[in-house]
Amino acid sequence: MKSFSHFSEDIATRRRTLKQRQAQQAADFKEKSVDAPKRAREEAKRKAAYKAQVRAEVEKEIENES
Numbered sequence: 001m002k003s004f005s006h007f008s009e010d011i012a013t014r015r016r017t018l019k020q021r022q023a024q025q026a027a028d029f030k031e032k033s034v035d036a037p038k039r040a041r042e043e044a045k046r047k048a049a050y051k052a053q054v055r056a057e058v059e060k061e062i063e064n065e066s
Helices: 004-065
Strands: none
Touching: none
């Protein structure tokens, strides 16, 4: 059976762990929120580049068929 002091230590340890986890989750959320517009712009650029590449390949194929 656990003594009261041991039980209190367990609670204190769990509280510290929870506080650290909450701080980490808040930091992760803030990082995601701040970086979201930047990631969206990068994704839009990547999609536009891919679309241009596909269009160029299609136009090349059309020229080759003529």
